Every structure is written in C-alpha cells, then in structure tokens.
Amino acid sequence: MPHEPFKVGLIEDDPIMGQSIVQRLEIEGWSVQWWQTGKDAIGSSSLDQTDVIVCDIRLPDMNGEEIFCSLQKKSNLQPFIFITGYAEMDQAVRLMRLGAVDYLTKPFVFEEFLMRIREYTKPRRNKGALEDVTLGVSAQMREIEATIGDYAPNDLPVLILGETGVGKEVTSRLLHKRSAFADGPFMAVNCAAIPEELLESEIFGHERGAFTGADKRHHGYAERAGRGTLFLDEIGDMPLMLQAKILRLIEDRSFYRVGGETPIRFEGRIISATNKDLIKVCQDKLFREDLYYRLAVLLLDLPPLRERPEDIVCFMDKFLKAASQRQNRHFQGFSSLTEDMALDHPWKGNLRELRNRVERGVAVGRSEFILPQDMFPDRASNGNAEEAFSPLAGIRDEAERRHIERALARTEGKIIEAARLLNVSRTTLWDKMTRLGIKSERPES
Structure with missing residues (x-):
C-alpha cells in the first residue's frame, strides 16, 4: 500500500547504515537528504524542507544532542528521532525531555522504524496553521490525536470516554x-x-410563557451552537426523559424549544463525554441503549494518566511553566525524588490532580527545585533530606523495574514482545527481570 511521500533528513556518519536507511526509505517512495556530519546538516538550507529528522548520536564533528540544541532555536522544529548504537537510559530520558520525539537503538527493526516515521510526520502534516495543542507525548495520546484527524472531516457524533x-x-x-x-x-x-x-x-431553549418565570424567549445551547459544536459533558447523568429528545435531535437534525411548535434546524455537530461505563448504565436501565449507539458512532477512549508515564513528566513541566509565570516565581525544575514519586502516584484525579499538585508546589516551594514535600505533603517523608535520599544505583534499578513492568503490562506479559518494545534482546530482558525480581505472569510458549 503506497504511503504519502515526504522528506526525511538523515544525519548519519556510518556509510553502510546511512546507505541502508536511504535505500529503504526511497523504496517506500520518500525522498531523503543525507548528511554525514553535523556541521554539513546545520549549514544546509535543505534541512528546513524536511518533514522529520533522523540523527545519529555520535558523529565525527559533534554529537546529536548538540545538533538538536542548536536547531531548537527554530520556532517550528521538525520531529527529531535519535538513533544510536550506544544506548544509555539517562541519555534517552534527557533527550526526550529536551523535546526529541523518539530514541532508537541500533540495530533496529526497519518496519518499526518506518512505522515511527509515519507516526511522527502525520500530526505535523495535518496540523498546518492550527495552534499548538497537544494531548500528550505518549504513544497512546499520539494515536488519539491521529484518530481525531480521521474524525475531523465528517459530522458524525463522537463519544469521548475517560476518568474524571x-x-x-x-x-x-x-x-x-x-x-x-x-x-x-x-x-x-x-x-x-x-x-x-x-x-x-x-x-x-424555551418560548416566552412556556412556564412560570419564562418572561422572554431563551435560545438554548443547541440553537446557539449554530454550525459549530454542541458538547454534552457528563452525558451519562442526563435524565431518561431528556435522553429521548437528544435521540430525536440526532436522528431528525431538528428540535423544538420548550413551549414551541416550530421545529428548529440543527446544523452543528454533537460531541458527548462521560466518565461512566455506559454499557453497564444501559444494562441498569438508566441510559437508553438506542441513544448510546447513536452517540458512539465514533469513539475516543482516553487512557488514565497513570497508564502513560511519559505524559506525567511532560505535563509536570508544562504546568510548572504556567504556574510559575502566573505566580511570578522561578524554579529550575523538579527534584529526581519528586519525579519518582510522581511516576509512582496513582493519579486518581488524572491531569486535574496533577495540575493542582504542581500549582501547590509552586506556591509553597522554597528551593530552586520542586521537592516531594511541596507536591506530595500527604506522602512525603518527615525525615531529614539525607534519610530521604536514595543511592544512585537504587534509583536506576527502580527506574528500570518500573519501565520493564510497564512494557510487560503493555504486552500482557509476553516476553518477546516486551523485549522488542524495550529494544533489547530476550536474553537481556530475562537477565534484568531475574536481577530485579520481576516475574512474568504469562509464560512464553
């Protein structure tokens, strides 16, 4: 199946690896501009014409991180994918926090490499002049954004599911x-x-005299939406009587004001949302099944924040910047212990809770970094700083354990798939699991 052609900027000094990538991308029908040094890439006017940049970490004249930082001054930098034969977890985390979209370890599976390039170029091409709105940096939320692009052109109802x-x-x-x-x-x-x-x-809406106190005609949300969007939040709490009228609105594309006799044409789009399991609510006879299927023609199911750790750190930084500007305060960032505690937190209130905790940290913080007791006064230790500080080896092991456990959860315990997701061999993954005391609930066949 042919794919939409686009331009890839490749910065790779290894002639064999570079030629392999160029040939494979050209087979896919994409054009490639290849530079073998960082200086040549930065100085080339062709770099601005690319849709995505693939950059090696170690180059003869400079490293990939230096190239990325020098190009970050641009207002609309292309998605940046790093590739390296020397994988280091600390380096990967640092580059992702700087703004890189991905980090791949050589040798990589070419099909996965191509899939990621398609994934990162699609939002850029669809975005155009739209304002910079993001739902997150995780793979789950990037997929949600891609699905939004698929849903956008039509007028079908959309139902959004997700926790509060x-x-x-x-x-x-x-x-x-x-x-x-x-x-x-x-x-x-x-x-x-x-x-x-x-x-x-x-x-x-209602007509004048429709009921006691209706002194004049009132235009409701459906009428005021015009050719825009009517968003029905918490649709699962709507009374049954009114559900029948929403169903008629969707099917007939018209409605009546309360007390009115003339139908009014509805020309907008309906988006609804709920934190309830509507299937179960239908079974309990509290929600109309026919309305559910009309609302859920197109579905978006948002995963909770605790299932997408990449977004936790991303939104911590975003909320810190906003809160610091609003409160006229300045912080260097979050301490490593604060980030670890955030990654372990259940986030039952999701992004709303995260924003509130960051804003609290900005309000009460006294250090140049937001500390655990600033964001998590209900969890932080009352002991002194030395007692709360963990050895570096322990922090690394705990970070690896969490990352491996998330990969196993994502692949339902399949070792081979988890190893592929983590870009390590099956043997390496087994060794790390044994050392860290991680057990797979699903045996490999």
Whole structure:
C-alpha cells in the first residue's frame, strides 16, 4: 500500500547504515537528504524542507544532542528521532525531555522504524496553521490525536470516554478546532451540573410563557451552537426523559424549544463525554441503549494518566511553566525524588490532580527545585533530606523495574514482545527481570 511521500533528513556518519536507511526509505517512495556530519546538516538550507529528522548520536564533528540544541532555536522544529548504537537510559530520558520525539537503538527493526516515521510526520502534516495543542507525548495520546484527524472531516457524533480529569473537554475542543465546524462556536453543557428541571430549557431553549418565570424567549445551547459544536459533558447523568429528545435531535437534525411548535434546524455537530461505563448504565436501565449507539458512532477512549508515564513528566513541566509565570516565581525544575514519586502516584484525579499538585508546589516551594514535600505533603517523608535520599544505583534499578513492568503490562506479559518494545534482546530482558525480581505472569510458549 503506497504511503504519502515526504522528506526525511538523515544525519548519519556510518556509510553502510546511512546507505541502508536511504535505500529503504526511497523504496517506500520518500525522498531523503543525507548528511554525514553535523556541521554539513546545520549549514544546509535543505534541512528546513524536511518533514522529520533522523540523527545519529555520535558523529565525527559533534554529537546529536548538540545538533538538536542548536536547531531548537527554530520556532517550528521538525520531529527529531535519535538513533544510536550506544544506548544509555539517562541519555534517552534527557533527550526526550529536551523535546526529541523518539530514541532508537541500533540495530533496529526497519518496519518499526518506518512505522515511527509515519507516526511522527502525520500530526505535523495535518496540523498546518492550527495552534499548538497537544494531548500528550505518549504513544497512546499520539494515536488519539491521529484518530481525531480521521474524525475531523465528517459530522458524525463522537463519544469521548475517560476518568474524571483525564482531559475529555480538552480533547473535544481539539476535535472542534480541527473539524469543518471550527468557524462556529463551541458550546459546552455539563449535564451533571444543571438541575434536572432546567436542563431541557438550557439545551433546547424555551418560548416566552412556556412556564412560570419564562418572561422572554431563551435560545438554548443547541440553537446557539449554530454550525459549530454542541458538547454534552457528563452525558451519562442526563435524565431518561431528556435522553429521548437528544435521540430525536440526532436522528431528525431538528428540535423544538420548550413551549414551541416550530421545529428548529440543527446544523452543528454533537460531541458527548462521560466518565461512566455506559454499557453497564444501559444494562441498569438508566441510559437508553438506542441513544448510546447513536452517540458512539465514533469513539475516543482516553487512557488514565497513570497508564502513560511519559505524559506525567511532560505535563509536570508544562504546568510548572504556567504556574510559575502566573505566580511570578522561578524554579529550575523538579527534584529526581519528586519525579519518582510522581511516576509512582496513582493519579486518581488524572491531569486535574496533577495540575493542582504542581500549582501547590509552586506556591509553597522554597528551593530552586520542586521537592516531594511541596507536591506530595500527604506522602512525603518527615525525615531529614539525607534519610530521604536514595543511592544512585537504587534509583536506576527502580527506574528500570518500573519501565520493564510497564512494557510487560503493555504486552500482557509476553516476553518477546516486551523485549522488542524495550529494544533489547530476550536474553537481556530475562537477565534484568531475574536481577530485579520481576516475574512474568504469562509464560512464553
């Protein structure tokens, strides 16, 4: 199946590896600009014309990190993928935090390499002049953003599922901005926050004299949405009586104001969201099954924050910058112990809880770094700093243990697939699991 052609910038000094990558990419129909030194790449005007940059870490004149940092001054730097034959976890983490999108260890599987290039160029090509909105840097959220790009061109209803605070409204606003309805308003209704007796009037509006206190005509959210988006948040809490009218709105593309007799055309798009298991709610006869299937024509299921650790660190930095500017304070970042504690935290409130904890840390922090007791006063040790400080070897082992356990969870305990995900051999993974006391719940066949 042919893929959309694009330009790849390759910075690789090894002639054999470089030629192999060039040949394979050209077979796929993509053009490649290849430089064998960092100086040649930085000085080339062709670099700006590429859609993605693949860069080796060790080069004869400079290292890949220096190239990346020098190019970061650009306002719209291409996705940057590092490749290296000398994998180091600390280096990978540092480069990802600087803004690199991926880090691959040689030798890599070419199919996986090609898949990642397609993945990182798609959002860039679809984004155009849209404002820089991101749902996260994890593979799960990049896939969600790609799916939003697929959903954007049509007018079908979209149902967004996810726990409280996971970012359902942010996701719906991103979908609105990337859709054909972007020129219209985004009208958000919290179905759980409005009293049941007022909800119908708020959504559909009412005519003058429709009920006691209706002194004049009121245009509801559906009417004010026009050719924009009507976002029904917490749809799982909507009363059954009103659910029938939402179903009619979707099927007939029209509605009546309360007390009205003239149908009003609905020209917008409906996006709904809930933190409830609507299938179970339907089984409990609290939600109409026919409405569920009309709302869930297109589905987005947002994973909780605890299942995407890459996003935890990403949003910690993002929230720290915003909170520091708002509170007129300055911090160098988070201490390593704070980051470790954040990665271990269950985040039941997801991004909302993370933002609140970071804002608290900025408000009370007295060091140049946000410390565990600043963000997690309910968990931080009351002991002195030396007692709370762990040896470097222990921190490395704990970081490796968490990373391996996440890979095993992602692959349902399959050792071979987890090893491929971690870019190590099966034997190496077994050795690390044995040393760290990690057991696989699923035996390999």
